[in-house]
Amino acid sequence: MIDLITAAYPICRSITGDGVRRTLRMIQERIPLEIREVPTGTQVFDWTVPKEWNIRGAWIKDPSGEKIVDFQDCNLHVLNYSVPVHEKLPLAELKKHLFTLPDKPDLIPYRTSYYKEAWGFCLRHRTLESLPEGEYEVLIDSTLADGSLTYGECLLPGDSEREVLLSTHVCHPSLCNDNLSGIAVMTELARELQARPRRRYSYRFLFIPGTIGSITWLALNEVKIDHGLVAANLGDPGRFHYKKSRRGNAEIDRAVLAVLKASGEPFGVEEFVPFGYDERQYCSPGFNLAVGSLTRTPYGRYPEYHTSADNLDFVKPEALEGSLRTYLAVMGVLEGNRRYRNLNPNCEPQLGRRGLYRTLGGDESGRARELALLWVLNLSDGEHSLLDVTERSGMSFAVIREAADALLEVGLLEEAP
Numbered sequence: 229m230i231d232l233i234t235a236a237y238p239i240c241r242s243i244t245g246d247g248v249r250r251t252l253r254m255i256q257e258r259i260p261l262e263i264r265e266v267p268t269g270t271q272v273f274d275w276t277v278p279k280e281w282n283i284r285g286a287w288i289k290d291p292s293g294e295k296i297v298d299f300q301d302c303n304l305h306v307l308n309y310s311v312p313v314h315e316k317l318p319l320a321e322l323k324k325h326l327f328t329l330p331d332k333p334d335l336i337p338y339r340t341s342y343y344k345e346a347w348g349f350c351l352r353h354r355t356l357e358s359l360p361e362g363e364y365e366v367l368i369d370s371t372l373a374d375g376s377l378t379y380g381e382c383l384l385p386g387d388s389e390r391e392v393l394l395s396t397h398v399c400h401p402s403l404c405n406d407n408l409s410g411i412a413v414m415t416e417l418a419r420e421l422q423a424r425p426r427r428r429y430s431y432r433f434l435f436i437p438g439t440i441g442s443i444t445w446l447a448l449n450e451v452k453i454d455h456g457l458v459a460a461n462l463g464d465p466g467r468f469h470y471k472k473s474r475r476g477n478a479e480i481d482r483a484v485l486a487v488l489k490a491s492g493e494p495f496g497v498e499e500f501v502p503f504g505y506d507e508r509q510y511c512s513p514g515f516n517l518a519v520g521s522l523t524r525t526p527y528g529r530y531p532e533y534h535t536s537a538d539n540l541d542f543v544k545p546e547a548l549e550g551s552l553r554t555y556l557a558v559m560g561v562l563e564g565n566r567r568y569r570n571l572n573p574n575c576e577p578q579l580g581r582r583g584l585y586r587t588l589g590g591d592e593s594g595r596a597r598e599l600a601l602l603w604v605l606n607l608s609d610g611e612h613s614l615l616d617v618t619e620r621s622g623m624s625f626a627v628i629r630e631a632a633d634a635l636l637e638v639g640l641l642e643e644a645p
């Protein structure tokens with residue numbers, strides 16, 4: 229994951245253009261990714277696919293001709309989606325096109341102007357303060373022209389055509405946690421799931437530009453999604469944070485909470501709000517999909533967010549690995565959550581006779597296993613799912629699933645229709 233993040237970090241991505249294509253090709257080297265192109269001007273619900281933006285270079289020269297800001301040093305220096313410009317202008321005029329963070333004077337901000345044609349530069353406030361009066365020269369060597377919107381899609385077919393959606397945005401330039409961490413964890417998750425001989429669900433991974441990408445996908449595709457998560461901010465050292473789907477009590481909401489509770493680590497939970505990443509579109513009332521968002525520290529709540537400090541030092545391998553494991557555990561719940569019927573419902577069956585008491589005297593884990601067997605037997609009336617058993621018992625889904633497997637093996641359970 230760190231390799232992918234490091235390789236993709238220098239690329240100037242945006243909602244369209246070659247930066248996204250290059251990034252998707254890096255993902256394609258790791259998983260079976262289809263790269264889709266949707267032409268500029270395509271109508272997608274209330275929106276239109278915009279012109280394609282590409283950039284080759286940009287700089288500001290001070291009155292002495294020295295470059296004081298250069299796109300080659302950091303692609304955040306250009307207001308993302310800037311129209312081309314090459315002119316000379318006095319400092320007072322130039323300042324109307326400059327963006328800084330006065331309270332974080334050593335950081336470069338990340339700014340965009342997708343839907344209003346503009347040009348501008350983002351720079352350290354310290355640099356801005358040092359600029360002498362005089363005539364400046366600016367160049368932005370960009371193009372904004374008819375082309376297409378590019379996104380990546382990876383479908384891993386399962387026994388059912390019903391799908392689990394995993395969606396992450398790919399439209400941010402050199403920002404690691406917001407953008408690249410989601411890309412890296414989702415790529416690795418797809419690799420892990422692809423390696424399995426069998427999947428209950430089909431899995432659809434979308435690597436898309438934020439907002440316009442999910443709107444485009446929803447407008448142009450048949451939606452067969454039963455559960456979904458929007459992934460982002462998965463490499464910072466912060467605790468996990470789950471934002472529920474609009475439905476609030478969907479299976480995905482319960483599955484994520486069961487996994488986070490079982491982890492024993494602190495985590496945050498929030499109800500749905502119509503703001504944030506692409507869950508805004510998936511949870512719009514016309515779709516109302518069961519899609520939540522599982523992140524570490526949410527967008528906007530860490531000081532490095534949308535600045536040059538969201539860099540390679542900010543994302544940690546342990547954090548990425550923990551995020552991958554957590555997503556895998558959630559997929560494990562979705563794959564394993566079924567309903568069963570106890571075939572010996574009149575009083576408890578004799579477990580010892582069937583070899584289900586494996587430890588004599590009973591250590592702590594032995595007692596937990598025994599209790600899990602009793603919970604599964606008790607609630608397996610054809611109505612309750614293993615996730616219900618997990619919630620009611622306060623045990624981990626993995627232990628409950630294991631107990632159900634042991635009971636199936638000795639013929640005490642059957643799957644309910």
Ligand code: ZN
Nearest residue numbers: 400406527534
């Ligand atoms: Zn962002």
